[in-house]
Amino acid sequence: MQLVCPAGNLPALKAAIEHGADAVYVGFRDQTNARAFPGLNFSEAELREGVQHAHARGRKVYVALNTYPDSARVAHWFAAVDHAAELGADAIIAAEMAVLDYAARTHPQLPRHLSVQGSATTAAALTYMHERFGISRAVLPRVLSIQQVERVCAASPVPLEVFAFGSLCIMVEGRCQLSSYVTGASPNRHGVCSPARFVRWDEAADGSRTVRLNGVLIDRFQEHEPAGYPTVCKGRFDVGGEIFHALEEPTSLNTLELLPRLAQAGVTALKIEGRQRGAAYVGAVARTWRSAIDRYRANPERWQVEPGWQSALAAHAEGHQTTLGPYHRAWH
Amino acid sequence: MQLSLGPTQYFWPRERTLAFYREAVLWPLDRIHLGETVCSKRRELGTRDWIALAEELAASGKQIVLSTLALIEAESELGALRRIVENGRFLVEANDLSAVQYCRQRGIPFVAGPTLNIYNAQALSLLIEDGLRRWVPGVEQGQVLLAELRTAMAALGHAMPEVEVIAWGRLPLAFSARCFTARALDIAKDDCGFRCIEHPDGLPLATREGQRFLRINGIQVQGDEITDLAPEIAELRELGVDALRLYPQHEGMAEVVARFRAALDADTPVARVGASNGYWRAEPGKAGLPLQPA
Numbered sequence A: 001m002q003l004v005c006p007a008g009n010l011p012a013l014k015a016a017i018e019h020g021a022d023a024v025y026v027g028f029r030d031q032t033n034a035r036a037f038p039g040l041n042f043s044e045a046e047l048r049e050g051v052q053h054a055h056a057r058g059r060k061v062y063v064a065l066n067t068y069p070d071s072a073r074v075a076h077w078f079a080a081v082d083h084a085a086e087l088g089a090d091a092i093i094a095a096e097m098a099v100l101d102y103a104a105r106t107h108p109q110l111p112r113h114l115s116v117q118g119s120a121t122t123a124a125a126l127t128y129m130h131e132r133f134g135i136s137r138a139v140l141p142r143v144l145s146i147q148q149v150e151r152v153c154a155a156s157p158v159p160l161e162v163f164a165f166g167s168l169c170i171m172v173e174g175r176c177q178l179s180s181y182v183t184g185a186s187p188n189r190h191g192v193c194s195p196a197r198f199v200r201w202d203e204a205a206d207g208s209r210t211v212r213l214n215g216v217l218i219d220r221f222q223e224h225e226p227a228g229y230p231t232v233c234k235g236r237f238d239v240g241g242e243i244f245h246a247l248e249e250p251t252s253l254n255t256l257e258l259l260p261r262l263a264q265a266g267v268t269a270l271k272i273e274g275r276q277r278g279a280a281y282v283g284a285v286a287r288t289w290r291s292a293i294d295r296y297r298a299n300p301e302r303w304q305v306e307p308g309w310q311s312a313l314a315a316h317a318e319g320h321q322t323t324l325g326p327y328h329r330a331w332h
Numbered sequence B: 001m002q003l004s005l006g007p008t009q010y011f012w013p014r015e016r017t018l019a020f021y022r023e024a025v026l027w028p029l030d031r032i033h034l035g036e037t038v039c040s041k042r043r044e045l046g047t048r049d050w051i052a053l054a055e056e057l058a059a060s061g062k063q064i065v066l067s068t069l070a071l072i073e074a075e076s077e078l079g080a081l082r083r084i085v086e087n088g089r090f091l092v093e094a095n096d097l098s099a100v101q102y103c104r105q106r107g108i109p110f111v112a113g114p115t116l117n118i119y120n121a122q123a124l125s126l127l128i129e130d131g132l133r134r135w136v137p138g139v140e141q142g143q144v145l146l147a148e149l150r151t152a153m154a155a156l157g158h159a160m161p162e163v164e165v166i167a168w169g170r171l172p173l174a175f176s177a178r179c180f181t182a183r184a185l186d187i188a189k190d191d192c193g194f195r196c197i198e199h200p201d202g203l204p205l206a207t208r209e210g211q212r213f214l215r216i217n218g219i220q221v222q223g224d225e226i227t228d229l230a231p232e233i234a235e236l237r238e239l240g241v242d243a244l245r246l247y248p249q250h251e252g253m254a255e256v257v258a259r260f261r262a263a264l265d266a267d268t269p270v271a272r273v274g275a276s277n278g279y280w281r282a283e284p285g286k287a288g289l290p291l292q293p294a
Helices: A010-018 A044-056 A071-086 A097-106 A123-133 A146-155 A178-183 A256-265 A279-298 A307-314 B014-024 B047-058 B075-085 B097-106 B121-130 B143-156 B180-184 B230-238 B253-265
Strands: A002-006 A023-026 A060-065 A091-094 A112-114 A137-139 A160-167 A171-176 A199-203 A209-213 A216-221 A237-239 A242-244 A252-254 A269-272 B002-005 B031-034 B063-067 B091-094 B110-112 B132-135 B162-176 B203-206 B212-217 B220-228 B243-246
Touching: A002 A010, A002 A160, A002 A279, A010 A023, A010 A044, A010 A279, A023 A044, A044 A060, A060 A071, A071 A091, A071 A097, A071 B121, A071 B143, A091 A097, A097 A112, A097 A123, A097 B121, A112 A123, A123 A146, A123 B097, A146 A160, A146 A256, A160 A256, A160 A279, A171 A178, A178 B162, A237 B212, A252 A307, A256 A279, A256 A307, A269 A279, A279 A307, B002 B253, B014 B031, B014 B047, B014 B253, B031 B047, B047 B063, B047 B075, B075 B097, B091 B097, B097 B110, B097 B121, B121 B132, B121 B143, B162 B230, B162 B253, B180 B203, B180 B212, B230 B253, B243 B253
Parallel strands: A002 A023, A002 A269, A023 A060, A060 A091, A091 A112, A112 A137, A137 A160, A160 A269, B002 B031, B002 B243, B031 B063, B063 B091, B091 B110, B110 B132, B132 B162, B162 B243
Antiparallel strands: A160 A252, A171 B162, A199 A209, A209 A216, A237 A242, A237 B203, B162 B220, B203 B212, B212 B220
């Protein structure tokens, strides 16, 4: 099983590789990828250096081009595919049909991975993408239980990559419009979810804080209460007179204990979320998963979760909490 | 311009559903969508029942379309999807690529539902090659994006398919593996007791300061506001939109349909009854929020 780690900049890419990533995924500094945050991502010169750095160490670089261009902007996404090919990327990760089709026709030798944003949850959908655009790998949305992942793996025409760790999108990726409902900016169209320029924190005299997204109250926190980033899905709301995390708590996905089952199911790669996180996060998470994968490879029968791995991962989790998320039926 | 009744997004008792459609067939509609699009556990009507209802309603001369699930997770759901695709008579609305693939394999034409993520002319053209006959743009697609797409289709030398735009109802914003109704009622999804049937227009979710915000509908999250594009009918016509989609609600749907029919026949724009749809103006989807460039 390959370990695929996020990098929002060159230091993170180097940290991922130093600590054992088999591949790193990156994006350009524009809306062609789903982490289009200010100050993040790679210029062409940086990506060239990153690819050289990775290739010199026998590792791979995947370029995420996984947003949905509208008709007026589609040429910009095509140009990004060209740049990824010219810069020596080992694959592109794309979701949108026009982008995949262009890449397949223009750069047939450049492998195409279906992004999680492509919302493909069945062998039928994966077969469509495989037959139509020649994808050679797909990343599954974070909606399937472990049993469902096993079944899709068995029936899929292409090897599958699954999310192993990081912030948890609880909606079917590619089919969530909560951000644009409030801000007008969406993951699909603009590569952002609940962008920071719409976020406003206010502190009251009693030390409590409120956080709004474009004026809509997402949550309120007592003085010493830990406060997470205000995406709509992780706010506290009133349903039937009760105030709670109606959609999801601020928590991270952590599938470490499922590693043997994912390996046995034939999952080809484990993906770490977090291109928006720094080199320290990437390094620590990569090191932990490298160690867990290597230990499994060396002795699958005797493998067990080490407490040190879990505490290292929890330290980097949202709200310091982790969950098996949708892999575990009880979460649903 | 045609009037189309979208699939019911909520879960109603069997008799209520049947009664609703037996009334709907008498309303001034051109097309009716049937079928479960949100949760496969909702089985007051099974696949066979929906197809039987389609047969019954088709006698009215209205076009009947069988709509399908937006999120498919289990083998059993794929089996049901296959039976719908192979119904042999009625057009199918594909809300997931699984349905597109089944139609494409069998050479069967289909309607592309709003969750298929078609954002540009190239993607639309590719799906037309696969058998797309009508397109329901996703909720983020507004006036400018549709106009640009139309221009781009012409530049590619491709004809536009029929376009049906969501003109009335709560916008479907997100889908999850998690059932938010079960979560709100503190019950397990696998043992949910189908309690969403108690909320025939969804479960309101408000902010902590009481501002109405979203609707919980099983695994689906909707905007709370009932959006209304009736005042924009002239713009929709100018864009060449062929049909308006009205999403069913538990009460007062006959009046909604009658109002849209009158609005289509009127010479002057009608007043807004529901909420404005921000997406249509390239603003935040929720009405009245400030606009910043995305």
